[in-house]
Amino acid sequence: MDMVHTILNLLLPPLTIILLFMFFPFYLLIKLVSCIYKHLCFENVAGKVVLITGASSGIGENVAYEYAKKGACLALVARRKDRLEIVAETLRQLGSRDVIIIPGDVSNLDDCKMFIDETIHHFGKLDHLINNAGVPQAIIFEDFTQIQDANHIMDINFWGSTYISYFAIPHLRKSKGKIVVISSATANIPLPLASIYSASKAALLKFYETLRVEISPDIRITIAIPGFVSTDLTTPHFIKMVSNSNILYKLIYICHILIYVCFLEKCSMVQISSFRNQ
Numbered sequence: 001m002d003m004v005h006t007i008l009n010l011l012l013p014p015l016t017i018i019l020l021f022m023f024f025p026f027y028l029l030i031k032l033v034s035c036i037y038k039h040l041c042f043e044n045v046a047g048k049v050v051l052i053t054g055a056s057s058g059i060g061e062n063v064a065y066e067y068a069k070k071g072a073c074l075a076l077v078a079r080r081k082d083r084l085e086i087v088a089e090t091l092r093q094l095g096s097r098d099v100i101i102i103p104g105d106v107s108n109l110d111d112c113k114m115f116i117d118e119t120i121h122h123f124g125k126l127d128h129l130i131n132n133a134g135v136p137q138a139i140i141f142e143d144f145t146q147i148q149d150a151n152h153i154m155d156i157n158f159w160g161s162t163y164i165s166y167f168a169i170p171h172l173r174k175s176k177g178k179i180v181v182i183s184s185a186t187a188n189i190p191l192p193l194a195s196i197y198s199a200s201k202a203a204l205l206k207f208y209e210t211l212r213v214e215i216s217p218d219i220r221i222t223i224a225i226p227g228f229v230s231t232d233l234t235t236p237h238f239i240k241m242v243s244n245s246n247i248l249y250k251l252i253y254i255c256h257i258l259i260y261v262c263f264l265e266k267c268s269m270v271q272i273s274s275f276r277n278q
């Protein structure tokens, strides 16, 4: 037995290196071809119908602008009707072929059905669903006066996305469409004062990973995992979180940002680009 181990110890390391050198060029070639293929197959979204939740500000608003520049038709969902009207006007100027606004609350089941029904009634189809609406948390778990005060975070961030996907799936199947969901880096990295928020984002991640297995290839799913993006959701809350927290939490926030900058930004870029390329 010792003899076998000695031979393996002598043979395996050089053999592994030789095999690596033999196959690595083929691996790079395959990567290059798939990269070129993805860039050639860039989806033309002109005329496609895109429903975006949380389109009244931040990431959702900016995603809407990108679609509008490419000539997509847009259905915008959020609670603030006045903000949606301003965004819709800008989208028309940017080149969107048609824009409707559907004010409502994603945590309300009837509203979610209404978002899809009105989109189908107006445009006749749905190609992309962007599940983006979300609310933050900036309170330590044990400081909730009543634990039920945390329910709305899960209701909006998780159920709000799940309900609307449920009503959208039959239409997305017909159009061979896609769902894009905005999770968060906090789904993977613990962030103090954001326990329920992080749980809601981790739940989204697992839900859509499973749904992807159930509904692909008819409907494709892209899960974006952004780190820190300065928006209405983060900037005021983050400043409050950092200023109100102890030195340990301050250090954790700094580590969180560093991990994001060094590692997760690359992951997010890969996932966002897969969203653009699919």
Ligand SMILES: NC(=O)c1ccc[n+]([C@@H]2O[C@H](COP(=O)([O-])OP(=O)(O)OC[C@H]3O[C@@H](n4cnc5c(N)ncnc54)[C@H](OP(=O)(O)O)[C@@H]3O)[C@@H](O)[C@H]2O)c1
Residues within 6 Å of the ligand: 053, 054, 055, 056, 057, 058, 059, 060, 077, 078, 079, 080, 081, 083, 104, 105, 106, 107, 132, 133, 134, 135, 156, 160, 182, 183, 184, 185, 225, 226, 227, 228, 229, 230, 231, 232, 233, 234
């Ligand atoms: N910013 C970041 O650093 C970051 C990082 C990771 C993930 N994210 C995620 O990205 C998404 C967008 O966040 P953001 O940073 O762009 O924040 P934001 O500017 O505050 O946008 C949140 C959007 O969600 C909408 N919304 C909130 N509750 C809603 C409800 N019950 N029904 C319908 N719409 C609702 C808001 O509109 P109304 O108030 O008008 O309803 C708003 O349009 C969120 O899911 C967030 O968790 C953000």
